[in-house]
Amino acid sequence: MTIINFTPWTALIGGILIGTAGLLLLWLNGRMAGISGIFGSVMSTDQSANGWRILFVLGLIGGGFIWAIAGGDVAAIKIEAGLPELIGAGLLVGFGTQLGSGCTSGHGVCGISRLSPRGIISTLFYMGAGALTVFVIRHVVGA
Amino acid sequence: MGEKLTGLIAGIVFGIGLSVAGMVNPAKIVGFLDFFGEWDPSLAFVMGGAVAVYAIGYQLVMKNAKPLFADAFQVPSRRDIDVRLITGAVLFGAGWGLAGYCPGPAITGLAFGMQQTMIFFASMAAGVVIFKFTMGAKS
Numbered sequence: 001m002t003i004i005n006f007t008p009w010t011a012l013i014g015g016i017l018i019g020t021a022g023l024l025l026l027w028l029n030g031r032m033a034g035i036s037g038i039f040g041s042v043m044s045t046d047q048s049a050n051g052w053r054i055l056f057v058l059g060l061i062g063g064g065f066i067w068a069i070a071g072g073d074v075a076a077i078k079i080e081a082g083l084p085e086l087i088g089a090g091l092l093v094g095f096g097t098q099l100g101s102g103c104t105s106g107h108g109v110c111g112i113s114r115l116s117p118r119g120i121i122s123t124l125f126y127m128g129a130g131a132l133t134v135f136v137i138r139h140v141v142g143a
Numbered sequence: 144m145g146e147k148l149t150g151l152i153a154g155i156v157f158g159i160g161l162s163v164a165g166m167v168n169p170a171k172i173v174g175f176l177d178f179f180g181e182w183d184p185s186l187a188f189v190m191g192g193a194v195a196v197y198a199i200g201y202q203l204v205m206k207n208a209k210p211l212f213a214d215a216f217q218v219p220s221r222r223d224i225d226v227r228l229i230t231g232a233v234l235f236g237a238g239w240g241l242a243g244y245c246p247g248p249a250i251t252g253l254a255f256g257m258q259q260t261m262i263f264f265a266s267m268a269a270g271v272v273i274f275k276f277t278m279g280a281k282s
Contacts, residue, residue: 001181006183007165008188010164010165010185011186014161014192015164016193016195018161018189020160021153022193023197023200023201024153025150026210027207027211028210028212029146029153029213031210031217032217035245035250039271040271052147053150055154056153060155060158060247061158062158063155063159063161068162076168077169077252081169081243085241086262086263086266087262088241089242090238090263090265090267090269090270091266091267092234092270093242093245095274096230096237096238097235097246097271098231099231100229100230100232103245104246105157107232109194109197116219117222118224121229121232123232126239127176127236128233128236129239130236131178133176133240135177135178135179137240137241139180
């Protein structure tokens, strides 16, 4: 194993911002910052209490804009997956996060922080499945 | 009003965090998941930073009787490990490894106008809708 492209400082600062955003949502609104849960509610037929959720999703996009305008290195973003992989992966992520009630933010950040057994188990399984998928693509199929 | 403004500000800070952290770059995510090849450990630092802040803050915030703009804290109480939790995590993880996108970065990434991000996002939204039509009522 060799280590490449390691960016510990920006990773740590970004992580601190993510944790802070999650805390704002908890302290002020009493809500978990679970993005798949929030997105799932935005995609539902009942929009009666979704005002803050829609603004949160728009804010996520706005945050990307602000980073890009402030000089973020957009050109460094690389998407290696082709069209069929992108479509298949999107379906898996959309369906899987709803079935499993969470993703990297809700089960990962919030769940692990609260020592939630569901969050910790979910994180072990999605990390494991992700690593296995990359192993198969890069070292079995792509070898 | 306060609840909505909080949603917007938390979303913006979260989106900047995902961008600064490099989570919006699928190549970096795949690089982290490639434990058996050339490994990029950055994502462990993103998770570490976020968990450190949230874990400490959670203890402080939950000392309050209620949140500022709502009547009660809505914190998940379930602790059971069921088949749906694990199956969902495995499907999500497979998709995450395949494209390098989890839901947050796929939404924030729309800001950068790349066609592949939009295709992934549309497909993810379709996956959510398919779930709601097939299995949503059971949850």
